[in-house]
Amino acid sequence: MKILTGTAHRDLAERIAAKTGEKLCDVQISRFPDGEVFVKIVENIRGRDIFIIQPTSYPPNENLMELLIMIDAARRASAQRITAVLPFYGYARQDRKDQPRVPITAKLVANLLVAAGTSRLLTMDLHAQQIQGFFDIPVDHLYAAPVFVKYLREKKLENLVVVSPDTGGMKLAATYAEMLDAGVAVVGKERKSADRVSATHLVGDVKGCNTVLVDDMTSTAGTLTAAARLLEKAGAASIRAMVSHSLLNCKGVERLSESSISELITTDSVPARCDVGSRVTVLSVAELLAEAICRIHNNNSVTSLFRIT
DSSP: OEEEEOSSOHHHHHHHHHHHTOOBOOEEEEEOTTSOEEEEEOSOOTTOEEEEEOOOOSSHHHHHHHHHHHHHHHHHTTOSEEEEEESSOTTTTOOSOOSTTOOOHHHHHHHHHHHHTOOEEEEESOSSGGGGGGOSSOEEEEOSHHHHHHHHHHHTOSSEEEEESSGGGHHHHHHHHHHHTOEEEEEEEEEOSSSOEEEEEEESOOTTOEEEEEEEEESSOHHHHHHHHHHHHTTOSEEEEEEEEEOOOHHHHHHHHHSSOOEEEEESSSOOSSOOOTTEEEEOOHHHHHHHHHHHHTTOOOGGGGOOO
16 A cells, blocks of 8 residues: 655645554655646555545645646556545535536546546545546545544533534534434525625524534635524524534634634644634544545445444
8 A cells, every 4th residue: 555645735644644554655746837737656656556645625726636647647657546535525516507507517527537547536525425426436435423523522512403504404414413412403595605695594493502503614604604693693502613624714714703603613634724713623534534545455344434433
């Protein structure tokens, strides 16, 4: 087994490699004067089982292109199997045609990964489950739920209600509610633009309850803060938010600091773009991904990684 990484999130890759007991493979990545990516895998990887760790987060185009070139380099170096490890799968929000003349970019990215030479995909908390069907290669889809549930159980919050900030996340909220033996509620929203959201109504009783908003990702925190305002008006005792991928930009951090959300719980699937402040708690998924990598390499089942104990 050889573990490679690009420049997207080397810290996470180092933590994953340490958990597997391996060292990161030596890879040289540089840019030509015109910005083109150059990759050279320094070590011999002929006949090896290759895992390339690279979340396609900000800047998504740079990180995606870097990943594709690394996959191509590994394929041409006669690697036996190439597993692309994407802790965060970029372009996942564009998973369907919801208006005329728009692309399905999540499918395009899937095609690019396969065309480059990917044998298998390991990812976590996709924006839409159906993206797994965009691939004709094996996909191992992990969830951050075991990490989140363990953390919340240690908090021992009473009268807990899990809240979906929009109707699309109702299934996710119900799953967390079942794991935590909590109530469930949902917020109805109207999207004004890419970064402006209006929360219109709340279904469920949250008065005097500790609430947790759950979502797969956030960047401007518009959906979360709009939902938090509605929960505050409804008399929630406390408001927390929990997202798998924190893509927070400076505007999102500012919104979060001005909101009634006391804590944003997230993972280290993507690197922080700016100083997120004390309200953000980052939990590591390195052990989860490392265990999955080891099981894939040894041809063992990864099903037990989905279970909450």
